[in-house]
Amino acid sequence: MLETVNGTGASRGGGRHAVVIGASLAGLLAAQVLAEHADRVTVVERDRLPEGPEPRGGVPQSRHTHVLIPGGQRAYDALLPGFTDELMAHGAPRVGAPSDLAQWQAGRWFRRTEETAFFICPTRPLLEWLVRRRVLANPRIELVQGTETVGLVGDASRVRGVLLRERGAAAVAVGREPQRLAADLVVDASGRSSKAADWLTAIGAEPAVEETLETGLAYATRVYRTGEDDEAEPHFIVPNPGQTHGAVVLPAEGDRWMVTLSGLRGNEPPLDDRGFTEFADRLPHPITRNWLDAAKADAPALAYRTTANIRRRYDRPGRRPAGFLATGDAQCVFNPIYGQGMTVAAMSALALRDALADTRRTPTTRRVQKAMFAASRQAWDISAGSDKNMPTATGVAARSTPADRVSGWYLARVEARAPGDPAVGRVFRDVLYLTAPVTALFAPRIAKAVLFGPVRPSPQEPPTRREGI
Ligand SMILES: Cc1cc2nc3c(=O)[nH]c(=O)nc-3n(C[C@H](O)[C@H](O)[C@H](O)COP(=O)(O)OP(=O)(O)OC[C@H]3O[C@@H](n4cnc5c(N)ncnc54)[C@H](O)[C@@H]3O)c2cc1C
Structure with missing residues (x-):
């Protein structure tokens, strides 16, 4: 658990208490991890959650296409063993890549060679409901729903809880003051439109610098x-x-x-x-x-x-309080085209788990936040790196550096070869699907094909069946 301060009042309900703001994917998965370290975890959610796999107002993207890429499959299974089997047992289709679909990328159709990876294609409400069922079954985790977090309790040195207000007409009755809920640790998982910058400013702390890139x-x-x-x-x-x-x-x-x-x-x-x-x-x-x-x-x-890419740099030094972390879209949110957000929510929870379990280092707020930030870095590089080149790109992160030009030159050669060369295609997918680091693209065999190999022919028309069938 992060540096616990005694006498915060957080112990009144018994032991160490963590509060997570938002009961969507990042919040639930963070709660699952924190329950291994705290005596109690309270997840505060603005919406009233549906009983089953249904879309809801607090997650407006829930009616749009969502895929779980292989990096996410690994991370969900590591946090909730057997999760992806459960997802598929509930009917979520499995689509092999590049074997089971026609894919046009970087101006070419990919060959439909043997499967090297697969996506799972649940609706977003099904995936979230299965996570919710598993996580809320933990007796240490309590859900407080229909309740909005409207601020933090504490000062620039330490967050000591949250300010809550019940949602709905009755709750905005004149004179109704927000309720305080004391906590040793507060995790913001309130998504893209997080109000943490205002909350931190209100307690005299510095908000995180935002990097944005919008197309x-x-x-x-x-x-x-x-x-x-x-x-x-x-x-x-x-x-x-x-x-x-x-x-x-x-x-x-x-x-x-x-x-x-x-x-x-x-x-x-x-x-x-x-x-x-x-x-x-x-x-x-x-x-x-x-x-x-x-x-x-x-x-x-x-x-x-x-759909702007937004990265909130909580990892950087600043007058920010201990006991406050951000995760999921509240920390880093991507252009959805690359299908990474649900995966990064789970990878950030795994980073939280590893940082809290590391007995060699004291898990200070900054150290843990840096680890969670690192979990989002590759996805950011892919999403923001591609969007920078789009003709409508604006925002501070849209500026290209000389290093971007060099890596852009290499990546263009990778992209040209990936559709027709199964070996390059495999590594290209592994990097995009967050199961291999970007350095895998520079492994000697791949670098040789990228730097000296020809661009192999790829289909002129979308291939209608897997090769060899
Ligand atoms: C159109 C679209 C398509 C996408 N497709 C994919 C895809 O194919 N694959 C993929 O991996 N990702 C995809 N994503 C990204 C994915 O939806 C998000 O990354 C993921 O939902 C992030 O989860 P989260 O828990 O961080 O935030 P969210 O899911 O946004 O949840 C935030 C939660 O916080 C609650 N909340 C907000 N404010 C408060 C408050 N003040 N107090 C209490 N509760 C609060 C909300 O009600 C909500 O429950 C897509 C996103 C979009 C927009």
Whole structure:
């Protein structure tokens, strides 16, 4: 447990107490880890949580396509043993890469060679519900729902709890003061729109410096059903600086298909039936338009437009209090196209677990926060590194450095070879899927292919079946 200060009042309920703000993925997974160190963990959630796997207001992205990439599969299984099997047992489809889908990236179609990795494609509510069920079964973890955190208790040297207000009309009755909940440790897992900067300022501490990179990426997602005999195929079209439209067509549990179309600022996908379908004509291949024409929409399209990459630099020195950590999207949030956020939430919880279990070092707030920050670094480099090159990129993190130009040159060569060369493709995927470090791209065999090898032929048209079948 972080430096516990006696006499904070936190012990009144018995022993060391941690409070987690937000009962979504990052909050629940952090609570699961903290329950191994604290006597009690209270998870405070603004929403009233549904009984089952249903979308909810506090997680507006929950109706959009979500994939669990291999790095996330490992991390969820390490925190909640058997989790990915449970997810698939609840119907979440498994899609092998590059074998089971047509993928257009960096201007080329990938060969559908043997599977080297797979995604799991649950709906976001199913994944969150399964995590919630497992975590809240822990008797040390208590959920306080329908309750908003509105501030911190403490000062610039130490956070000693949170200020809470019940949500809803009755709670805003004139004169109703926020309630104090004392804690030895407070973890902010309140997501992209975290108000921690205001809360820290209010107790005399410094908020974290924010790095932002915004392209105006806009998502529109629609659920489809296909006929029993239709052979619907998943596919991806990944945008790049020269072709900024994207498409993701993936199955989900319950015989659904999730279709997400994307465009950048000034080129947002429309939500009306015709506009949504016709937007697919802007993609570099008619595969998506043909897919949409053959399928049946099950619900209207929904938009999501708050997609900036934002990294809050809590790892850097500053007048910040002990006993306060940030995790998940509240610490670092990405352009969703690379499907990393749920994975980084779990990797950050694993970093928290490792930092707290490290008997060689005192787990100071700063040390633990740095470890959690490190867990998000590769995902940030991938997401912000790609977005920097987009024509609409703005924000402090959009500036390119000389080092970016060198790595950009190498990565462009990797991307050119990955679609046609299965060995390069494998490592490229492992890095993107957060199961291998970026340095894997520089291993001698890969570097040789990247620096001296030819660009091998890749399909001219989206491959419709796995090679060798
Ligand atoms: C369109 C879209 C598509 C995405 N696709 C993928 C994908 O394919 N794969 C992937 O891995 N990731 C994806 N992501 C990212 C993923 O959704 C997030 O990274 C993940 O949900 C982060 O979890 P979190 O717990 O940090 O935050 P959130 O899920 O945003 O949850 C924050 C929680 O805090 C609560 N809260 C907020 N303020 C307060 C407060 N003051 N007091 C109490 N409670 C509060 C909210 O109600 C909510 O429950 C996508 C994101 C978007 C936007």
